[in-house]
Each structure stands twice: as structure tokens, then as C-alpha cells.
Amino acid sequence: MSENGELEKDRLELLRCDLAKRLEGFSSNAPAINVYELSSSRLARENFPVPEMLLLMLRNFLGWKWSGPREKVRWTVYGTFHGEPVAIELGKFGLTMLRSHALSKSKQRIEGQLKSAVNIVEKFIKPVLEQQVSSGNVTIGNHLSEFVSRYEFFRGQADKAFRLAERKAKEKPKGGNESPEGIISALMHGYSRSMKVQQEGFYHSVAMVDAYFSALEHRLNLLRAFTGAPLPEDGFKDFMSKNWNEKLDELLGANPSPAARKTLQGMREIKERIRNPFAHGGYENDKGALHVHIPSIGTIPGNITQFGKSARFSFIPVGANDHELNCAVFDDVDKLLCMAHLAGPYRLMEAGIDPSFDEESLLSYRDAISGGAEAMEEFIDHWNYMWELHTNMDY
Structure with a gap:
């Protein structure tokens, strides 16, 4: 592996260690989950203005299982919080948290930890964004x-x-x-x-x-x-x-x-x-x-x-x-x-x-x-x- 590849691997490991600290209690070891048996609540749009950051963090960096797309849902990622099932999905009507009834009082804590962890991911990917812009891998909204x-x-x-x-x-x-x-x-x-x-x-x-x-x-x-x-x-x-x-x-x-x-x-x-x-x-x-x-x-x-x-x-x-x-x-x-x-x-x-x-x-x-x-x-x-x-x- 090249020196740059080793450095990138080290950065990724450091990121995962930081995320593990911010996401204490979370795990990717999700059991088979029937999302229709879970309670649902909207995640505040101002806290997660770019929902894809959650997908990148939980699926790509932390290895959570995921599915999608399905009718009116683009993606869903599955994990646990203190052993209880939790899922995040992006649907037509917004970003939703799905959780077991045992976590009914944990919504604010779960949301706060996720928001804090996303901030770390944002800093991590900024160099990638600059590289993509330089390469022209961008889209401009037609207004x-x-x-x-x-x-x-x-x-x-x-x-x-x-x-x-x-x-x-x-x-x-x-x-x-x-x-x-x-x-x-x-x-x-x-x-x-x-x-x-x-x-x-x-x-x-x-x-x-x-x-x-x-x-x-x-x-x-x-x-x-x-x-x-x-x-x-x-x-x-x-x-x-x-x-x-x-x-x-x-x-x-x-x-x-x-x-x-x-x-x-x-x-x-x-x-x-x-x-x-x-x-x-x-x-x-x-x-x-x-x-x-x-x-x-x-x-x-x-x-x-x-x-x-x-x-x-x-x-x-x-x-x-x-x-x-x-x-x-x-x-x-x-x-x-x-x-x-x-x-x-x-x-x-x-x-x-x-x-x-x-x-x-x-x-x-x-x-x-x-x-x-x-x-x-x-x-x-x-x-x-x-x-x-x-x-x-x-x-």
C-alpha cells in the first residue's frame, strides 16, 4: 500500500475511534428489524440539514446494515442503542427515527449524539469535497x-x-x-x-x-x-x-x-x-x-x-x-x-x-x-x- 493509502487508512481509523466515543451505546449489530413494529418520530431538519451525512457515517464508516430504496423511502440504516433496535430512514416526507418502545424516553439523547458525531464526519470529508470540486464532480441547481x-x-x-x-x-x-x-x-x-x-x-x-x-x-x-x-x-x-x-x-x-x-x-x-x-x-x-x-x-x-x-x-x-x-x-x-x-x-x-x-x-x-x-x-x-x-x- 502507498504512503498516501496508509495515511488515509490511519485517518479513517482515528475517525472511527472518535465516532465510537461520540456514539457511546450505539452498535451496528442490529437484529432482524420489522420497521413497522417500531415507534417513529421526525428528526429536526435544522439539526440534520443534509440527511446523507447520517447515511455516510452509519453505513459507510460504521458498517450499519441498510436497505433501499422502497416505496416513498430512499434508504434506511439499522443498528441498536443500548441493545434496543433503532433505525434512521429518509423518506419523501422527511428524515425519521424508528426505535423500539423501550427507547421512548431516549429520543433527545439519540438525536443529540448523532448530531455531535455528524460534525466530526463533516470535518473529515472536507478535503474530499475540495478534490471533487477540483475534478468537476459537481452539479449546479438550475434556478x-x-x-x-x-x-x-x-x-x-x-x-x-x-x-x-x-x-x-x-x-x-x-x-x-x-x-x-x-x-x-x-x-x-x-x-x-x-x-x-x-x-x-x-x-x-x-x-x-x-x-x-x-x-x-x-x-x-x-x-x-x-x-x-x-x-x-x-x-x-x-x-x-x-x-x-x-x-x-x-x-x-x-x-x-x-x-x-x-x-x-x-x-x-x-x-x-x-x-x-x-x-x-x-x-x-x-x-x-x-x-x-x-x-x-x-x-x-x-x-x-x-x-x-x-x-x-x-x-x-x-x-x-x-x-x-x-x-x-x-x-x-x-x-x-x-x-x-x-x-x-x-x-x-x-x-x-x-x-x-x-x-x-x-x-x-x-x-x-x-x-x-x-x-x-x-x-x-x-x-x-x-x-x-x-x-x-x-x-
Whole structure:
């Protein structure tokens, strides 16, 4: 056995010794148990947020007998506590402890010891988790619909606010005092109402920009998997560490069309002008938020004449025209990500599939796309069938 193998064996033995101390009274020597003759109670979800940690600890490290899956139950592990039968099972409706009636007063103690022991296992497997991440043996939850819905909500709210502001600005003063002072007062009142609604439009539009960039980051991560392109060693971590601009370059290719370059430049300008200042406490990368002291002159913006492009140059930082232009750029980016070589990956992403980055999964996405539309739909149907099977535990 290699030196690394010996070290791993020693670590495992130390883990088992620590677990034996934390799980005093527990044993893997379980008699034949009929689970239907045992009392059952739910284990608190906040104490065991990852039920699989119990399976790993009791089955894999401590050698408890287990069974599964069965109807509405994914797995069950069997042991004893002070000689009395006890079992833990994960079913559709949660994590359950099954125990003999003699242990009716021991639930809290059993649960406390298990929780304490799981904490040791978590520390033990952290290096394994890091290794698996580096190798790309991970799955990312596909929450695209949630991200897009948030973006569309704020976009819709901003659209409404700016339309309402435009109507209020055009409203004629209603009857009343027709003196010059009265007319001016009515006009100023209408202007004030219009500005208030424009302010609301600005708030919603900034929230929309932030939501879009979040959705874009999520979308790029999903699309990278669905392209099916193999990842080099540490490729997953390298890709995830890139910013959205670098990820776009990788997905779109080295030589995008002039139209695509114009769209991407528009995205960068939105990032610099709106997203960064409002997402990072008002600070602008080009020093536009800084008021620099110049002797005998006073203060001037740190970005000098580029301040004319700053969101703070206008009384309403993001107005109706800005909002409309931003939406047009976002729409163009959306088109870039669902055309040409990204059409197939986009379809898999849009179908709600949770992508995995291991070599076998990447190959399956590539094969599904290369097989054409029919093969992709068959792949999507099968994935949805398996997802529903495991979610509902219809074994």
C-alpha cells in the first residue's frame, strides 16, 4: 500500500475511534428489524440539514446494515442503542427515527449524539469535497426561471413607472385658480408628481440591472456545462473564478461578429455606469464618485470630463431613455446566448435540467445535442422522469 493509502487508512481509523466515543451505546449489530413494529418520530431538519451525512457515517464508516430504496423511502440504516433496535430512514416526507418502545424516553439523547458525531464526519470529508470540486464532480441547481422572473419583475415595474411619469408630465392643470400664480403652482405640482414617479422608475431600473447581471452569471455557468466541451484538470474551478465578461468570451468564441462586439461593449458600459456604482456603495471604478480637491479651483470629479457619462451626471441617475437603452442591450445579449452553437445548450438549460460537470455528464449533453432536436427532447424527457422519480421517491 502507498504512503498516501496508509495515511488515509490511519485517518479513517482515528475517525472511527472518535465516532465510537461520540456514539457511546450505539452498535451496528442490529437484529432482524420489522420497521413497522417500531415507534417513529421526525428528526429536526435544522439539526440534520443534509440527511446523507447520517447515511455516510452509519453505513459507510460504521458498517450499519441498510436497505433501499422502497416505496416513498430512499434508504434506511439499522443498528441498536443500548441493545434496543433503532433505525434512521429518509423518506419523501422527511428524515425519521424508528426505535423500539423501550427507547421512548431516549429520543433527545439519540438525536443529540448523532448530531455531535455528524460534525466530526463533516470535518473529515472536507478535503474530499475540495478534490471533487477540483475534478468537476459537481452539479449546479438550475434556478434560471427564478433569476429571470426577478429580472422581469423589476423591468415591468420600471416600465410602468416611466410610462406613468410621462403621462403625469403631459397632464394639463385641472380647473381652479386661473391666475398666473395658480397655473404655475399647478404646473409645478404636476412636475413634482412626475419626478416622484421617475424616481420610482429609477429604483426599479437599477434593481432590474442588478437582477439581470445575476441572471447572466447563473446562465453562463449553466451554459458552460451544456456545451458538453470537456474540462481540463481544475477546469471547473478556473471557469467559476472568471468574471462574466471572461465567461462570455469563452462561450461566444474568440472572434465575435461586429454586432456581438457592440452588444458586449454596451454591457460593459452598463456595468461601469450603473451596476458597479449602485451595487458597490456608490463607488465608480474610474473615480467618478470622488470629488478631488484642486488648489484655487475647488473640487472636480475624479474622472474629469468622463463624469458626463456617469449616472450621477443627471438629476435622475437612470431615466426612461437610459432604461430603454439598457433593456435593448439585455435583449441583444439574450439573443446571442441562444443562437448558433449555443442553441442546443440553451434548450437544455431552458428545460430546467440541473447540469453536472463530470466527464460522463458533459459527454451526454454533447451527444444529445449532436443527435438533433428529437434526441434532445428524448434526453430532456428522460431527465425529467428521473428527477420526478427521485423527488417523489416513487421507487
